[in-house]
Amino acid sequence: xxxxxxxPTHLIKTRGQQVTLRCSSQSGHNTVxxxxxxxxxxxxxxFQYYRxxxxxxxxxxxxxxxxxxxxxxxxxNVNALELDDSALYLCASSEGPGNTEAFFGQGTRLTVV
Amino acid sequence: QKEVEQDPxxxxxxxxxxxxLNCTYSxxxxxxxxxxxQYSRKGPELLMYTYSSGNKEDGRFTAQVDKSSKYIxxxxxxxxxxxxxxxxxxxxxxxxxxxxxxxxxxKLQVIP
Numbered sequence: 086x087x088x089x090x091x092x093p094t095h096l097i098k099t100r101g102q103q104v105t106l107r108c109s110s111q112s113g114h115n116t117v118x119x120x121x122x123x124x125x126x127x128x129x130x131x132f133q134y135y136r137x138x139x140x141x142x143x144x145x146x147x148x149x150x151x152x153x154x155x156x157x158x159x160x161x162n163v164n165a166l167e168l169d170d171s172a173l174y175l176c177a178s179s180e181g182p183g184n185t186e187a188f189f190g191q192g193t194r195l196t197v198v
Numbered sequence: 199q200k201e202v203e204q205d206p207x208x209x210x211x212x213x214x215x216x217x218x219l220n221c222t223y224s225x226x227x228x229x230x231x232x233x234x235x236q237y238s239r240k241g242p243e244l245l246m247y248t249y250s251s252g253n254k255e256d257g258r259f260t261a262q263v264d265k266s267s268k269y270i271x272x273x274x275x276x277x278x279x280x281x282x283x284x285x286x287x288x289x290x291x292x293x294x295x296x297x298x299x300x301x302x303x304x305k306l307q308v309i310p
Contacts, residue, residue: 127300
């Protein structure tokens, strides 16, 4: 076990709705990154949070947003869901933004219908 | 063209075989090279990482990086059925920003 937990494990939403996914990082890990993994593809970087501030962003539109809290929990919010948002969403926590050893959660499988 | 290319497989080998998994990349600025293992319905698990060029060994696993060719490899010796998983290569720049670029993953099946 990595000590990183995500909730929920599965979720079905309707196109146009909003969704919030949650991640609980390892204690002491001040950095969390979020990834989108489509079926048969590698994870794609969405953004990273370091000490509750966005520290970098991949090629995702602003309707993907996040929050990081002091208690090692974080959220990924997606507005105006599209069918192509259906994917496995992964969070990864680490001791710092430059630390290569990141630990992934088991992911949240989001299906948009 | 993707920044990181990886043959998706699937790759089937008999138990005990030596497995070779490979990735090529286009961004010569990448400095950290990682290999992750992902079992079905699980998140990726970091197997090992290498900084810059060279080899690194950990038990049955050996990672190699050839920056001149922009080519990285993972070798698995004495493969076991429990090694059956998808193997993802990943890489990033040096510095404090941890954007990691992944390959598509190679699905490996080790047959008893």
